[in-house]
Amino acid sequence: MRGELLVVANDGDxxxxxxxxxxSGSDAEVVGRWVELQVERGEQPPRLHEADLRAEAVAMLDGLRTGMASPLPLPEVVKAHEPLREALVDLSLRRARTGTPPADTAMAVLALKEALLEQAARLTADPGTLLAVAGEINRLLDAAAVLTFQAYVEGREEIIRSQHQQMLELSTPVVRLWRHVLAVPLIGTLDSTRTQVVMNGLLEAIQAHEARVAIIDITGVPMVDTLVAQHLLQTVSAVRLMGADCLISGIRPTIAQTITQLGIDLSAIVTRATLADALADAIRMTGDEPVRS
Incomplete structure (x- = not known):
């Protein structure tokens, strides 16, 4: 039994x-083989060239090499060795931005196993050593694949959040209708997140354009309930704190009936049926009457 343990220990060392x-000594061969495997198997992201893959491979191997030389236990190298972790996260995020599926990203990392094992087989013919090195490589790169998958998912979620924010901003543009008059045409449902985007954009525009009147047009809002009314009131209050007046346009008959039935009090706010009516009122409020020829 002791002899068997000694053999295992020696194989591990x-x-x-x-x-x-x-x-340490086979960077060029391993890098070249890893890139070749990714290209052959179609795991190369569409917008990444071979030069990009080589740069990733060099960073990965540098991280693995310094991680192996560190005093960290092998299972902790991937998580705790910062250069290796950064290389893996960068690889994942780069692929996330190109739309590469997460499974392809993990498989690309696992392809490094094959490249390392091929190089190890060139350096030794001892079956016990090869088996032991395969175990070391498996433990390292399985952990690396898991980390890349996690980083990929987090990266994609961040991209989706950013795109959602951009879509919200694009869907709620602040339009300058007249000197000192701004308008926000709302389309679709007004929820808490969108209200915050509308409010931020409108308040910044009021400051930038020195606006005195803001019009919130709800012609494109399909339904006004208590929550939507509350969001509108919050926006109106914020606009007034900026020293501007606020009007709401697009009050259709059905919306007027709904507001009345719900007992929502909008009496403190100037409301108009159409944007044109609200604009005419806003121009009068600013005193910037158009000159008639």
Missing amino acids: AARDLLSQVL
Whole structure:
């Protein structure tokens, strides 16, 4: 039994030494083979060229090499060795931005196993050492694949959040209708998140354009309930705190009936049926009457 344990220990030490040797002296071969495998298997992202893949491979191998040389236990190298972790996260985020599926990203990392094992087989023919080094590589790169998958998912979620924010901003533009008069044409449902976007954009525009009147047009809002009314009141209050007046246009008959039935009090706010009516009132409020020829 002790003899068997000694053999395993020796194989493990030899495997660490061999893997360190592969990572230290075979960069060009491993990098080239890893890039080749990704291209052959279609795991190369559409907008990444071979030069990009090589740069990723070099960063990965540098991280693995310095991680193996660190005092960290092997299972902790991927999570705790910062250069390797950064290389893996950068690889994942780069692929997330190109729309590469997460499974392809993980498989690309796992392809490095094959490149490392091929290089190890060139350096030794001892079956025990090769088996042990395969175990070391599996533990390292399985953990690396999991990390890349997590980083990919987090990166995609961040991209989706950013795109959602951009869509909200694009869907609620602030339009300058007249000197000192701004308007926000709302289309669709007005929820808390969108209200905040509308409010931020409108208040910034009021300051930038020195506006005195803001019109919130709800012609494109399909339904006004208590929550929507509350959001509108919040926006109106914020506009008034900026020293501007606020009008609401687009009050259709059905919306007027709904507001009345719900007992929502909009009496303190100037409301108009159409944007044109609200604009005429806003021009009069600013005193900037158009000159008639």
